[in-house]
Amino acid sequence: MQQQTGMPAKWLFAGSFLANTGTSFIWPLTTIYLHDTLGKTLITAGLVLLCNSLCVVLGNTVGGYLYDRWSHFKTILVGSFIVIGASTFLMFNNGWPAFPIGLVMLGFGNGLNLTCINSFATEVKNQRTSYIFNIIYFMSNLGMVIGTLMVGYILPYGISRVFAVSTVLFIIFGTIVVCFYRNHEGEGANISHNGHGDSLPKPAKLTPDKLWPLFLLLFNIVILWIFYEQWQSNIATFMVENGLSIKHYSSVWTLNGVMIVLIQPFMTYFDEWLMSHLHMRLYGGLSLIGASFLVLIVAGNHYFLFLTAMAILTIGEILVNPAASTFVNNISPMGQKGRFLGALASSISFGRALGPIIGAVVIQYISYTSLFVIATICIWLSVLSFAGINKHYLR
Known part of the structure; x- marks a missing residue:
């Protein structure tokens, strides 16, 4: 399969914006929702947030490994499917224990996506990587600002509406991934696509x-x-x-x-x-x-x-x-x-x-x-x- 070299920066920025906006619809209300609506203690809410963060760590780690050793595109595609599935699940099932289950699924998928977006930044060829990281950071924070602002207006209509909007954002993100992230394995991909399954030489070790x-x-x-x-x-x-x-x-x-x-x-x-x-x-x-x-x-x-x-x-x-x-x-x-x-x-x-x-x-x-x-x-x-x-x- 013929590969393209160079990730289109504009779609990378759009992906970062959408992924972070969708996520920021959820994290600000987690503690309040668990404590005030579901009647759980603050310790329980803290443990749920801990599990969510640990699943993000797991997603980061697995995402980095799969990005290097499997496929750039397929890894972020899996991540986009997971966040779409998790937010859809939470839209219809947001009681206890469905809420924390959906939240940890979302954390794992977000971990995959975050690592892949930052890794794809190294595949943009027409700009310095530091410049791309600056713009990604800007877009991610812009998404968080907009998401946390909007959630305050949507939450009064019910928690399901919040997850519905985040699902729509994740679907748009997934659509961009499918349309514009394929065939950008770049120079760092370790699995060849010559049809024979042969592996490229092992990457150099860090000295x-x-x-x-x-x-x-x-x-x-x-x-x-x-x-x-x-x-x-x-x-x-x-x-x-x-x-x-x-x-x-x-x-x-x-x-x-x-x-x-x-x-x-x-x-x-x-x-x-x-x-x-x-x-x-x-x-x-x-x-x-x-x-x-x-x-x-x-x-x-x-x-x-x-x-x-x-x-x-x-x-x-x-x-x-x-x-x-x-x-x-x-x-x-x-x-x-x-x-x-x-x-x-x-x-x-x-x-x-x-x-x-x-x-x-x-x-x-x-x-x-x-x-x-x-x-x-x-x-x-x-x-x-x-x-x-x-x-x-x-x-």
Whole structure:
């Protein structure tokens, strides 16, 4: 079968937008729906979210392996079928235990799709990969902003309507995959299509001088998301305990989305310069995220300081997330892009899975202030170790 080389960027961006919009219809209401509608405890809701995140990790890992060793197109096709099936299932079955069952299915499918989209970015030939990662990051966040905004208007009409809209979005995503993602196996595919089933030579192994920097980056990403996840779980309670409202908390996330949508295009415009300073971009972004928790220590009931902390966090996030994908792509050998980009996605999901539990334990047995101090120290120490390893190996 004749292969095309070069993934059409516009359809990759459209896929990222639709997949993330469809997902963002679901995750904001999970805890509220489980607790307020299905009558489950917050611990049960936390365990369901943990299972969902672990299934995303599994999907990331399996997706990376299948992308490299089986088929790029077939892997993301399977992922699109799973999310369509899971959201359709939830549209008609959203009680207990159907809801968590559908949610973990959705998590696995999303894990496959996320890894494949990031891996397909390495197959775009007419643009720098770092530029493609920047646009994918922008489109994914735009989808999340639109999805979380729309769900507030649709939810009053019933949970089934929410899943119906997400199903439609996933169907459109699947249609784009079928029409435009086929025949883009690229140079990194490890299974030939000559009709005889012969395998291409095994991909090169990652050498120790690249393995350690990659390992430290993934460790940094896990640490980052353990504490970033506090904003999506425990900080809401912290704000309420300090006399602020849920509306205040919601508007903090509005600031996050608006900043990403407005600032990311400027980051993309200066992509060439940022690419030449990739390591400093990572160090600076991670350090800013750590610094944002210092602001929370003194925030108290001052709403402006929560906005300030979120602004610092968001700038760090904008610097780090696309740069991490570029770093992994640059350092991973040909034929293993899916595997290592899948490992990056797994690190994010794993950190998100651990975050609420670790935060709750620290808060219960020590304090919120201790959590924020620990967050800053852990992030800054991990950045220093990452910088030291890079200086030693990547000269």
